[in-house]
Amino acid sequence: MFLVANLGTKQPCHSSDPGCPNDGRYQYNTNVVFSSNGTLVDSYRKQNLYFEAAFNTPLEVDRITFDTPFAGKFGIFTCFDILFFDPAVRLLIDSEVKHVVYPTAWMNQLPLLAAIQIQRGFAITFGINFLAANIHHPSLGMTGSGIHAPLKSFWHHDMESPEGHLIIAQVAKNPQGLIGTGNATGKMDPSHSKFLKILAGDPYSEKDAQDVHCDGAPKWNTNAPPTFNSEMMYDNFTLVPVWGKEGYLRVCANGLCCHLLYQRPTLSKELYALGVFDGLHTVHGTYYVQVCALVKCGGLGFETCGQEVTEAAGIFEFHLWGNFSTSYIFPMLLTSGMTLETPDQLGWENDNYFLRKSGLSSGLVTAALYGRLYEKD
Template identity: 35%
Template sequence: MNFVGWIIVFNCLMLCSVVYTQKTYRAGVYAHRVIQPNGTHTSVSRQKALDNMMKNINIYNNVASEARNKGVQILVFPDDGLYGHDFTRQGIGPYLEYIPDPTKETWNPCTDPEKYNNNSDILWNLSCIAQANNIYMVVNMGNFKTCIKSSDPNCPTDGHYQFNTDVVFDRNGTLIARYHKTHLYNEDQFDAPAEPEHIFFDTPFGRFGLFTSLDMVFKTPAISLIEDYYITDVVCPAAWADLPPLLSSIQFHSAFAMGMGINLLAANLQVPGDSIYGSGIYTANGYKTFYDISNQSKLLVADLNSNSIEDVNDRTETEMNRKQNATSDLKHVLVKKASSTKDEFDTPHITSGTFMGEIFNDTYAMKILENLGDVVTVCDNSLCCEFDYQMMEGSGKLVAFGAFDGLHTYLHRMYLQVCVVLECAGSSPQTCGIPTEESNLYFREFRLMGNFSTKYVFPEVLVSDSGRKSLASGDLYDFHDGVLEVINGLRLPLISASLLSRDYARD
């Protein structure tokens, strides 16, 4: 083993020194239909803000009691769950509290509520709920921190920071973790931390990484936290806007867990009118449970395996080299197969039978699947995708296979490489990529692959169940070495199957 390999092992032994006494644990995530106050653009009194938040706190209290009765050991609530969204900076002010750094001091707000001048009402309530129900609890709230411009050049002009913050309480109500959201989206009321934070906490049933919603799409802190700190379980409060056919909440969250080989507890806000919904508990082998659009809140519960030191050691240099070599081999095979096709893509990238279609405001090179069985290749820039399939009789709608290799700039800046097959919304190429939840597209089998530039590839399989989007069971498809494979059908009609790769260095 070389020097780098020994460093990896040494760091792992240091970080993984905690002994976990449980081999399994029961997780809960709450899909919360938040009670949102009126007048979020103007400041209200602190008492009014507390009254507004207590409506949601009371719900959390009841949910924690329900979770305890069901044997839940760790419970996750969503982003913005205490007060909703659509605030201005002034409007959110009265809802914030000072939250100390648990790595620098130990504090139990339930037993010591006056430590910070009686201005810890929300922390006190949450701490006491966790204590009363003997449960680890993850909650999102707002954090207020004063600063001085003369000593801190990043200090906002109003003299304080406002952070979108996740807090974690242990079973005694002690505050054990605090995380400030890095990647804000339409959140002018909050500040991003000067440096991204890598936060995790230990329990008797494993080590959990912590980040919020959109953070999952970027390398820092999500990927770097998982890789550098050997995290195999993640809790993620979210307020994720549903964006099919590639970034539906349940779709991407499930793909992220499978692509990174982790357990993921994702609690999403329920605001269907703003297309915010979709919570779930996911593993490296597929979903355990999920809950999509509805006007109702719901507690989701699932049993998960605790990840051991052996699971952590799988992320050694040897494993990473194996994945890199497999990806390199796949690149050579695809480039060789597609060389004659790709030459015609150079300027412009259109070839016979290929058209340019739009998905999520990006322009894809696409081909219509004309046969019930075939091997099809399509390329965009340096990415070539291959689809080897056997399809059942079609429904009259077109089926498209597409590739995208470029910088996505709509809503977020992120470099994407995507191979995707989907049923079009209608019978013309212009409908390919329009989001739909209905499908009559059945495959007997298929293999989807691409010569991606990185190892960060996330396998997405979205199906239609009674006219609503759903997830395929993880035992019906396989993802290995960058290849998404279905052998005996998905049982439900396919909306889209995709390999979404992130080249973080090119964002």
């Protein structure tokens, strides 16, 4: 057994160091790694601080991996690091890193960045095992830990009880990836290949969009629904309402266009919307995102789209896609009761990145493609 623990550490410094604090020491948010015989194997100092006045940012980035006799090479980083290229993504350029250990104190922010959402998305995108231990502090909105493999997650999210929870799971030493593997049978189904024809031709052809699910069925009213703006996660999203039992929608902002083909067997008395954001996020951190998101709104008014929601009744089958200009795209698929779902298919087709899902186990809260343009931060 290897043990990873998070703690505060201090490092003395001299007045000759221009960055040395007045009290003569640096303080770091640190992870320490102990091997099975109790040896201190390595330590990692958090690089991307989040309102942590007690801690300093290391002058050089720690890029820490450690080897185990039971599962090969692990990488390690902390909390807010997950949203940045260095060290999180840079560690995984090493193809031998199949697992990440991730201590965090993550304050959930729905509809796109609850703890288990970003943990799961990271595991899927990089095809790794992701072991996430979140501090459990419901009054601060901090909860949600998990052992996430690309194809399956074991997680715990509880905003009621003050008690913590130990998660134990068996995962593969070489995790099987999801991206580019197609659905469970390994073959594209006919509706999906038809959907891809839309992308190959005129991507905005409503007639082709109808043909995907509507051979011989009544045609939809393809009059464009109204576009509106609403704040989601402190960003100004452009959205269109998702009305009716089936349809095709498109919404654009800056250079990013998001598309949605959807069916739902029964209509619930809920408002859903398809939103797009392509820009610099500037609240509680500065970083550039491209997002396509199908979300359940907090009420029936447009201004409620983007609010935090955990319960939903709307069952969807859908294709969601967008012309992203980054390859770092994290799938977010969350259903009622803070339940994680696995996409049926995910990947690139014709310069568009898509997520496809049918057979939801409960009502859809969020289906999103969350892209990061690290170079535009």
